[in-house]
Amino acid sequence: MMEAGRRLEGLVGQNAHEVMEENPVPQEPEFDEEEAERTPLPESSEEAENWPCEAEWTPLPYDEEEEENEPEAPVAPMETSGIVEPVESVRELVLRTRTIRIPVLATQEEMAAAVPEEFHPADLGDLPEQLRMELQVPQAEPYTVTQEEGNKIVCGFCGRQFDTLKGWRIHASRMHKQEGFCARCGHNLLLPPGYTAAQRTAAVELHALDWCPRACAAVIGERQVKRRRLDLVGREEDHLFIPGQ
Numbered sequence: 001m002m003e004a005g006r007r008l009e010g011l012v013g014q015n016a017h018e019v020m021e022e023n024p025v026p027q028e029p030e031f032d033e034e035e036a037e038r039t040p041l042p043e044s045s046e047e048a049e050n051w052p053c054e055a056e057w058t059p060l061p062y063d064e065e066e067e068e069n070e071p072e073a074p075v076a077p078m079e080t081s082g083i084v085e086p087v088e089s090v091r092e093l094v095l096r097t098r099t100i101r102i103p104v105l106a107t108q109e110e111m112a113a114a115v116p117e118e119f120h121p122a123d124l125g126d127l128p129e130q131l132r133m134e135l136q137v138p139q140a141e142p143y144t145v146t147q148e149e150g151n152k153i154v155c156g157f158c159g160r161q162f163d164t165l166k167g168w169r170i171h172a173s174r175m176h177k178q179e180g181f182c183a184r185c186g187h188n189l190l191l192p193p194g195y196t197a198a199q200r201t202a203a204v205e206l207h208a209l210d211w212c213p214r215a216c217a218a219v220i221g222e223r224q225v226k227r228r229r230l231d232l233v234g235r236e237e238d239h240l241f242i243p244g245q
Helices: 002-022 033-038 045-049 064-069 165-175 197-210 217-233
Strands: 143-146 152-155 187-189
Touching: 143 165, 152 165, 187 197, 197 217
Parallel strands: none
Antiparallel strands: 143 152
16 A cells, blocks of 8 residues: 555656646746846935836746737728829919110111101991981091101191190090091081080990991991891891991
8 A cells, every 4th residue: 555655646746747847937037136236226215116126127928829819900901092182393483573774776776757647537438328428528637747846746626736646536536526526537427506515425426336437346346236136126227337238
């Protein structure tokens, strides 16, 4: 019996030794005296309370099996937006605020002044007979050109002088319209003697819009539109004049 008990104790001890070899006890990290000497000690009680103890410095055991069995957290793929952001660019604007003077020959600066054309009233051959009878060529020249003082234009109604023919036309259309004179075609309208200045001005304005033979292209276009409207409503259009029609 005693001998059997010894064998049983031997087997138990052998099994315990094998188990210890299979699962070795983790060893604590070695204490480095030199590193401990170089580490500064806390100067105050507050720093001493926050000083890490030995347990905080001790590394946790590393288990490879737990890491392998730990499920991986799904990572959402990054979505790329289909909107393409515009690329910023810088454009410089150069402002030219300087005046550059270029020397030129004296002969190039002396240019002959254009001589204004003499007064010629508009041709009334294309106007209907009824409209021609309402116009009259002025007895006096609406303007004259004098070459004594650099081709000055003298108004025939008031004697005022102008440097350009355009200046005289603007003056005549503003000041002498109330006298029944059309500065574009150069004719006087035959109006009743009892007309006031406002009535004569209105008559000249209607003449310029409806049947002046020297109307500009914009006025001719307005006449065409007006004629189409009169045709639609069945009204007369005899007072409208469109060149070439």
